[in-house]
Amino acid sequence: MRFSSLVAAAACFGVSIASAQTTAFTNGRVLTAGQANGVENATVLIEDDQIVAVGQGVTIPADAEVVDASGKVITPGFIVASTTMGAVEINDRANANDIDGRSSALSAGVDIQYAINPASTLIPVARSGGVSRAVVTPGLDAATGANVAFGGQAALISTTATGETISEPQVAVTLNLLGSDQGRGAVFPQLKAMLEDAAGFAADPSPERASAFKAVKWSPADLMALVPVMRGEVPLFVTVQRASDISALLDVTADYDLRLVLVGASEAWKVADRIADTGASVVLNPADNLPGNFNEVFASSQNVVRLAEAGVEIALIGPRAGHDARLVRYHAGLAAANGLPKDTALRAITSSPARMLGLVDYGEIAPGQVADIAVWSGDPFEPLSDLEALYISGERQPLENRQTVLREKYSGAGEAAEEQTR
Numbered sequence: 001m002r003f004s005s006l007v008a009a010a011a012c013f014g015v016s017i018a019s020a021q022t023t024a025f026t027n028g029r030v031l032t033a034g035q036a037n038g039v040e041n042a043t044v045l046i047e048d049d050q051i052v053a054v055g056q057g058v059t060i061p062a063d064a065e066v067v068d069a070s071g072k073v074i075t076p077g078f079i080v081a082s083t084t085m086g087a088v089e090i091n092d093r094a095n096a097n098d099i100d101g102r103s104s105a106l107s108a109g110v111d112i113q114y115a116i117n118p119a120s121t122l123i124p125v126a127r128s129g130g131v132s133r134a135v136v137t138p139g140l141d142a143a144t145g146a147n148v149a150f151g152g153q154a155a156l157i158s159t160t161a162t163g164e165t166i167s168e169p170q171v172a173v174t175l176n177l178l179g180s181d182q183g184r185g186a187v188f189p190q191l192k193a194m195l196e197d198a199a200g201f202a203a204d205p206s207p208e209r210a211s212a213f214k215a216v217k218w219s220p221a222d223l224m225a226l227v228p229v230m231r232g233e234v235p236l237f238v239t240v241q242r243a244s245d246i247s248a249l250l251d252v253t254a255d256y257d258l259r260l261v262l263v264g265a266s267e268a269w270k271v272a273d274r275i276a277d278t279g280a281s282v283v284l285n286p287a288d289n290l291p292g293n294f295n296e297v298f299a300s301s302q303n304v305v306r307l308a309e310a311g312v313e314i315a316l317i318g319p320r321a322g323h324d325a326r327l328v329r330y331h332a333g334l335a336a337a338n339g340l341p342k343d344t345a346l347r348a349i350t351s352s353p354a355r356m357l358g359l360v361d362y363g364e365i366a367p368g369q370v371a372d373i374a375v376w377s378g379d380p381f382e383p384l385s386d387l388e389a390l391y392i393s394g395e396r397q398p399l400e401n402r403q404t405v406l407r408e409k410y411s412g413a414g415e416a417a418e419e420q421t422r
Contacts, residue, residue, distance in 0.1 A: 007348060012322050022047045023394070024060045025373065032365040033076050033350040037343045044074060046371040050394040054365055067375075067389075074379055075346065076365050077132025077390060078328050081264055081283045081315035081353035082237065084141075085126055085134050085322030086116040086157055086165070100139040100151060108173050108229075110152025110223030112138040118165040124401035127159040129326025132372040132392045133362060134159065135353060138261060140239045140320065147216065148180045148190045153225055154237065154323030156357065160392040171357045172261070172384040173229050175402065176239040177249065178295065182244070190215065192252045195230075198223065199256060202230035235259040235356060237283070240296035243270035250278055261356055264288070266299040272310035281313040281356045286335040304348075305339045315356060316348040333381030342381065373405030 015167045023046050030042040032054065043058040044051060053059075089096035098115035101107065108148065116136060128132065139151015151174035156167045170261065180187055193215035201213060205227045240246055241264045250271075255261060264269060268275060279319035289301040300306075307314050316335055318327040322355045332345040340348075351363035361370050371394040378385035378405035390397045 001157060009204070022061050022065045023391070024058070025067045025069045025074055025375065026060070026070045028074040028375070030054060030074045030365055031343075031346055033343075033347050034364040037226075037346070042074075044110065044365055044373065046394050047393070049272075049371055049395075050419040051365060051369045051371050051373075052367055054367065068279065068376055072388065073378060073380060073385075074375040075361055075376065076131070076350040076372050077374050077392060078130045078349045078368075079315075079353040079363055080126070080131055080325045080328050080349070081317050081356065082136040082137045082140065083134050083317070083320055083322055084136065085325045086118075086120050086136055087112055087138070088322055089117070089120060089122065091321075094191060099136075099141070105217075106152070106219060107139075107216075107222050108150035109219060110138055110157075110227040111135050111168040111170065111225075111283075112152055113155040113166050113297075116155065116157055116165055119234060120322070121402045122325065123159050123165075124161070124398070126322070126325040127161070127390060127392075127397055128387065128401050128404070130329060130374045130387045130390060130401045131159055131325055132374070132390065133157065133354075134325055135171065135357065137172070137174050137237055137320075139179070140176050140237065141179075143416075147182065148175075148177070149196065149216075150175050150222065150226070151179075156359065156362075158392055159397075160395070161398055162395050163393055166359070167362075169357060170225075170228075170234065171359070172235045172237050173225060174237045174239075174263075174399055177245060178239050178241065184218065184248070188248050188252055189323065195256060198226040199230050202227045218332050227320050229258065230256060232257040232259055234358070235261045235281075237261045239263045239264050243264045243267040243298065245295070246271050247274065250280070254278075257360075266296040266303060268312075269300055269303045269306040270298060272307050275307070276310040276312045278314065281315070282307055283315045283317060283353075284337065285319065285329055286319055286340075287318070301338045304335045308340055308344050313352055314344075314348050315353040316345065330382050330383060333383075336381055343379065352414060353374050 025044040030039045045053040084099045087099045103112040139149045153170045154168045154172040158167045197213035197215045201223045209217050210220040263283045265282045286304050291297045316332050318324045318331045332349045336342045336345040354363035373391040375389040
């Protein structure tokens with residue numbers, strides 16, 4: 001059965017989303033997001049939830065479901081590196097916005113995995129845009145508070161309709177340097193004192209020692225959450241924009257073995273070489289190219305290009321709102337249009353976010369990787385290309401969502417399609 005026929009049949013029967021144990025995608029152009037990017041007339045073979053073979057001349061088992069992807073482009077499912085999806089449904093209702101600890105005494109100890117709503121209407125919308133995973137990052141928005149405070153522990157979630165929503169909990173800790181109403185003269189000394197406390201606790205992490213540290217009023221949960229950060233086991237995502245703030249952050253953290261990920265970083269291009277020298281990574285929106293405030297006076301559409309040229313690992317996002325997670329491919333396309341190599345742009349929404357988190361099993365089409373596979377009608381960075389199928393952990397996913405159901409209901413498209421099948 002040709003791929004288009006398979007898609008049409010699945011649509012007619014509402015796709016009861018159960019895949020064969022073994023599936024082979026044949027004759028497609030495979031963009032692996034790895035070293036061998038762009039394999040023509042290739043086969044991708046998956047068994048259960050893993051990719052087992054990629055390339056030409058792959059032997060296909062007799063019992064495999066064969067999907068003819070002739071003329072199609074196959075990519076990894078996209079990974080959104082920072083979003084509120086699953087924790088925020090709408091912004092103006094308290095019971096639909098759970099992206100931070102709000103009035104809680106916890107800071108780093110906030111654990112976003114418990115706030116994720118698997119029934120969020122935004123998850124199917126993201127899935128229809130080719131997004132298979134997303135990093136939900138608490139406390140990175142620009143709300144102000146009295147003091148510097150960590151935002152909490154991020155989680156990697158899946159957009160699957162058939163499996164577990166939480167893929168990997170506690171994958172990072174967040175810190176919003178723009179979230180304090182203190183001046184910079186207080187922010188960075190306080191951060192330095194907090195890191196000293198956290199490092200001291202990480203050397204001997206027993207909860208009863210929490211009261212011995214004085215930079216802030218620490219809870220044992222906050223200090224325990226920072227132990228893997230201070231040991232370099234999980235990254236610290238820091239919202240920061242101004243070049244001078246980035247330099248100050250790198251100075252304050254220089255004595256620690258931290259895995260820094262700079263989020264936003266609209267002026268990062270001005271200190272790109274220094275960022276590269278420290279090994280820090282950057283998560284940014286390539287559309288942030290105008291000076292919206294005094295933290296972004298030198299915002300530039302060339303930010304991502306110059307960072308990549310300096311050797312900085314980058315991940316691309318759109319607006320952090322979960323409603324916009326589906327747009328990540330368009331932002332990658334925008335970066336490519338401004339000069340970022342297309343293979344780098346693809347990695348920036350697939351393998352690079354996974355590597356920033358230290359997750360080696362996600363983000364590529366390669367043997368041993370989790371089988372998150374997207375099949376496109378053409379170049380995924382072109383707005384007119386359609387997502388024709390998405391597999392997450394080897395299982396085919398529905399592409400319908402609340403928006404498409406309403407569109408078909410009120411436009412008459414559903415009735416027209418039904419009429420054609422009679």
